[in-house]
Amino acid sequence: MLETAFAVWKFRTFILASIRGELKGRFARSSLGAMWFILNPLAQAAIFALVLSEVMGAKLPGTTDKAAYPVYLMSGMAAWGLFSEIINRSVNVFIEFAPTLKKIAFPRICLPIIVGGGALLNHALLLCAMAVVFAFYGHFPGTSWLAIPLGMVLISAMAFGLGILLGVFNVFVRDVGQVLSVVLQIWFWLTPVVYPLNVVPANLSWMLAFNPMVPLVQLYQGALLHDQWPPVTSLIFPVVLGLLLVALGLLVFRRASPELVDVL
Amino acid sequence: MTAVVLDVAGVGKRYASYRSSLHRFATWCGASIAPTSVYWAARDVSFQLRAGEALALIGQNGAGKSTLLKLITGTILPTTGALHHAGSISAILELGLGFNPEFTGRENIYQAGGLLGHARGLLDRLMPEIEAFAEIGEFFDRPLRTYSSGMQARLAFALATAVRPDILIVDEVLSVGDSYFQHKSFARIRKFKEDGTSILLVSHSMGDVRALCERVILLDKGRVLKDGKPDEVVDYYNALTAAKEQSNLAVEQSREDGGWLRTRSGTLEVVMDRLELVDPNSGQKIATAQVDQPLDLVASVTVNQDVPRLVLGLLLRDRTGHVVWGTNTWHTKQSLDHPKAGERIDFVFKFQCTLGPGSYAVSYGLVSSESIHENTFEWHDNALVFDVLNTHLPFFVGTTRLPGEIVIRR
Numbered sequence: 001m002l003e004t005a006f007a008v009w010k011f012r013t014f015i016l017a018s019i020r021g022e023l024k025g026r027f028a029r030s031s032l033g034a035m036w037f038i039l040n041p042l043a044q045a046a047i048f049a050l051v052l053s054e055v056m057g058a059k060l061p062g063t064t065d066k067a068a069y070p071v072y073l074m075s076g077m078a079a080w081g082l083f084s085e086i087i088n089r090s091v092n093v094f095i096e097f098a099p100t101l102k103k104i105a106f107p108r109i110c111l112p113i114i115v116g117g118g119a120l121l122n123h124a125l126l127l128c129a130m131a132v133v134f135a136f137y138g139h140f141p142g143t144s145w146l147a148i149p150l151g152m153v154l155i156s157a158m159a160f161g162l163g164i165l166l167g168v169f170n171v172f173v174r175d176v177g178q179v180l181s182v183v184l185q186i187w188f189w190l191t192p193v194v195y196p197l198n199v200v201p202a203n204l205s206w207m208l209a210f211n212p213m214v215p216l217v218q219l220y221q222g223a224l225l226h227d228q229w230p231p232v233t234s235l236i237f238p239v240v241l242g243l244l245l246v247a248l249g250l251l252v253f254r255r256a257s258p259e260l261v262d263v264l
Numbered sequence: 265m266t267a268v269v270l271d272v273a274g275v276g277k278r279y280a281s282y283r284s285s286l287h288r289f290a291t292w293c294g295a296s297i298a299p300t301s302v303y304w305a306a307r308d309v310s311f312q313l314r315a316g317e318a319l320a321l322i323g324q325n326g327a328g329k330s331t332l333l334k335l336i337t338g339t340i341l342p343t344t345g346a347l348h349h350a351g352s353i354s355a356i357l358e359l360g361l362g363f364n365p366e367f368t369g370r371e372n373i374y375q376a377g378g379l380l381g382h383a384r385g386l387l388d389r390l391m392p393e394i395e396a397f398a399e400i401g402e403f404f405d406r407p408l409r410t411y412s413s414g415m416q417a418r419l420a421f422a423l424a425t426a427v428r429p430d431i432l433i434v435d436e437v438l439s440v441g442d443s444y445f446q447h448k449s450f451a452r453i454r455k456f457k458e459d460g461t462s463i464l465l466v467s468h469s470m471g472d473v474r475a476l477c478e479r480v481i482l483l484d485k486g487r488v489l490k491d492g493k494p495d496e497v498v499d500y501y502n503a504l505t506a507a508k509e510q511s512n513l514a515v516e517q518s519r520e521d522g523g524w525l526r527t528r529s530g531t532l533e534v535v536m537d538r539l540e541l542v543d544p545n546s547g548q549k550i551a552t553a554q555v556d557q558p559l560d561l562v563a564s565v566t567v568n569q570d571v572p573r574l575v576l577g578l579l580l581r582d583r584t585g586h587v588v589w590g591t592n593t594w595h596t597k598q599s600l601d602h603p604k605a606g607e608r609i610d611f612v613f614k615f616q617c618t619l620g621p622g623s624y625a626v627s628y629g630l631v632s633s634e635s636i637h638e639n640t641f642e643w644h645d646n647a648l649v650f651d652v653l654n655t656h657l658p659f660f661v662g663t664t665r666l667p668g669e670i671v672i673r674r
Contacts, residue, residue, distance in 0.1 A: 011381060015378070021375060104337075
């Protein structure tokens with residue numbers, strides 16, 4: 001464990017440069033460049049808000065604020081986006097870097113770290129952009145925004161652990177990546193991002209109790225929309241699961257490591 | 265004797281396939297499940313590399329050269345045996361890994377250099393030297409996607425050799441870029457060697473091997489077949505390759521009865537028994553010649569059936585397939601009339617080897633007239649392969665040594 005940390009430290013130049021490259025690759029050669037950070041989530045929220053609240057008449061219960069739904073939506077989307085981006089990229093990262101893994105000896109754990117770091121940086125920029133957009137709606141950041149970094153850590157821990165686990169398996173069985181995209185879609189709709197939690201029928205609410213993303217998405221929604229701190233008890237499940245997944249991911253990674261390059 | 269810097273002891277690499285991936289996953293948890301098929305890419309390989317020694321690995325495709333380099337580099341782990349090294353290893357198995365097309369050359373030095381484990385501070389210090397060595401001018405600060413492949417190779421090589429390692433591993437990358445840069449990179453590797461770096465080289469260019477290495481290991485099917493001085497091992501390798509080519513010919517001939525190959529391989533009314541390059545001074549068969557050396561190309565032919573006339577054609581090609589020279593005994597007015605069945609004829613082509621350094625192949629045709637299209641008794645492409653080295657004369661490029669001298673007046 002300690003030598004892994006030391007190896008990662010030794011390769012920090014590579015990790016930092018690669019994270020910068022991830023960001024640069026995304027917006028290089030587009031004339032609006034980083035503006036897309038704001039435009040993309042804004043457009044997405046606008047579409048959902050238009051379809052769901054204007055066309056289908058969905059409203060957030062207990063509020064008359066017209067901006068409440070878009071803010072709710074963007075908060076949940078941001079949380080979910082961080083989670084799905086880390087997982088989606090981690091699952092393919094070893095395959096993507098196959099030529100490099102085969103020919104250059106470097107700590108392989110750097111790759112999921114680059115993915116996680118890139119996604120976190122993206123996410124941070126997105127949150128800044130959202131703060132600007134929310135300001136136009138008349139929502140200004142409150143003190144409970146300070147809960148967001150905690151949410152980021154918990155979401156990335158879960159996604160990182162799960163991502164490594166699936167990334168390793170995907171090298172050996174390529175179906176994992178295909179199945180994952182379907183599972184993530186189902187998972188997304190089982191998480192109250194688009195709809196509020198209280199519209200879920202009572203006989204289905206047990207499902208939400210098993211979904212670790214529910215309290216994390218709620219953390220974002222609570223902080224950004226209602227300026228509320230999350231109840232500590234709601235975070236026990238994500239903390240425990242996050243730790244377990246990171247430990248399991250690293251363990252499987254360690255076991256699979258010798259054979260990883262053999263089958264790439 | 266200098267110190268051992270790399271010790272490869274009984275190293276083997278097994279690639280296993282399992283019936284199902286679940287079986288493989290189970291082996292990680294300690295279960296012992298036999299794989300359905302195994303393939304040994306390297307087996308029981310042992311050798312030691314000493315400080316300042318340059319060693320070449322040669323062998324045909326699939327002999328296990330690259331596998332061995334990956335094992336030494338550490339990207340794959342050996343199934344059996346052990347590898348120990350003292351000092352830093354720098355491996356150039358492929359140029360341009362870790363580059364980002366959107367980054368400029370300079371930014372890529374940080375990313376790809378970081379991938380080699382260099383810290384930013386070190387890369388800052390190395391930057392002027394890398395920029396100077398790559399010689400890509402203003403492109404150094406332009407995005408990599410605008411580079412030609414040669415420029416990418418220059419940048420990658422400049423970075424890969426920016427720090428002198430204790431052991432340098434090079435896999436077939438010396439042939440990148442234009443010849444100016446090839447010489448420059450070769451000179452840098454030679455300088456490393458003078459400064460005490462041990463070199464492990466994989467190359468199909470026997471010229472490179474002889475020019476740089478004082479020891480050669482021949483690999484075949486993952487095993488060490490021969491380990492020794494370049495002349496000895498390279499000649500052995502060439503003989504082995506020639507033997508394999510001969511056996512190909514036998515396969516072609518054995519398919520004669522099938523019919524369709526008949527026109528290609530000839531009627532076999534007259535066949536070649538022996539085609540050798542001989543040093544006329546010693547009478548010894550050789551596979552490597554010096555520029556300007558007198559040589560005999562000896563062709564022994566057996567006549568199986570009476571034929572009206574016999575003409576021997578010879579053709580010399582360079583490595584790229586270009587014809588360097590060719591003629592036949594009809595043109596030299598030496599065609600033989602009515603050779604009898606059972607007769608054995610020796611043709612000796614005596615010539616001065618005014619060829620440039622490189623690899624050449626002799627093809628021959630045994631025919632009845634100046635045209636190869638009628639009555640071809642036997643036709644064999646690239647029947648004999650030999651290398652030409654330039655060790656005595658001043659450096660020159662090309663396939664021909666033009667006799668001449670440069671006169672300077674001032």
